[in-house]
Amino acid sequence: MIDRMLFSDPDTGPAETLVAELRDYPEWHRGRERYGVWILPVVQPELLDYVAYARESLADLLHPSPHRQPHMTVFVCGFHQARKRADDDFSRNLLRRQLLQLSGHAGRRMTLPLARLDSFASAAFIPVDDRDGRIARWRALLGDISDEVRQSTYVPHITLGLYRRKVDAHTIRQRLAALAIPPASLEASELQYVTYAARDQLGPLRVHRRWLLSGSDITVPA
Numbered sequence: 001m002i003d004r005m006l007f008s009d010p011d012t013g014p015a016e017t018l019v020a021e022l023r024d025y026p027e028w029h030r031g032r033e034r035y036g037v038w039i040l041p042v043v044q045p046e047l048l049d050y051v052a053y054a055r056e057s058l059a060d061l062l063h064p065s066p067h068r069q070p071h072m073t074v075f076v077c078g079f080h081q082a083r084k085r086a087d088d089d090f091s092r093n094l095l096r097r098q099l100l101q102l103s104g105h106a107g108r109r110m111t112l113p114l115a116r117l118d119s120f121a122s123a124a125f126i127p128v129d130d131r132d133g134r135i136a137r138w139r140a141l142l143g144d145i146s147d148e149v150r151q152s153t154y155v156p157h158i159t160l161g162l163y164r165r166k167v168d169a170h171t172i173r174q175r176l177a178a179l180a181i182p183p184a185s186l187e188a189s190e191l192q193y194v195t196y197a198a199r200d201q202l203g204p205l206r207v208h209r210r211w212l213l214s215g216s217d218i219t220v221p222a
Helices: 045-057 092-102 134-143 169-177
Strands: 034-041 071-081 089-091 110-113 123-127 157-162 185-188 190-197 206-212 216-219
Touching (some): 045 123, 045 157, 071 092, 071 134, 071 190, 089 092, 092 134, 092 190, 092 206
Parallel strands (some): 071 089
Antiparallel strands (some): 034 071, 071 157, 110 185, 123 157, 206 216
């Protein structure tokens, strides 16, 4: 159940934060260099300003992540590879097929409502409301081509940061409630297929493909 993942549920939510260990994970990447995901980028200035404000307000709790662009993850693809060899690889052919799947079905640009701050045990975030089912539709289109690499239930959100120290649930709820509410909505104008260096959990995102929510695909030079 999603509620058991969130600090906003005082009855069944986590008891304390989970500290993120920022290190190389060779047992995970096994020498593979980049990891691919589909995202909805945050581009509007007022929301970027809010993310900066919230991160600064929670700076004593969160790992700094100045190089990771604010975004909402839509679909986790796997390790960016020319050909699929392992279960968690994502090949160029699968990406091409996902792009064909988006063609004519992704829909037009829109806005997605935002809610008051919440948190997983591992990360504080801005919740994104999918009341019209558009995010679920994108995920279904992409999932028709490739199984998502996921260990927990999907919750649409914009991550503010990973926790760097252990804090009890009551304190987290107080800290989040004290912050101003985020802007009313997230502007959805394009989907992006991006990768990040597997050895750097908070490193910058490299854009490979942009799908404009007006029906066109743009290849971005690597």
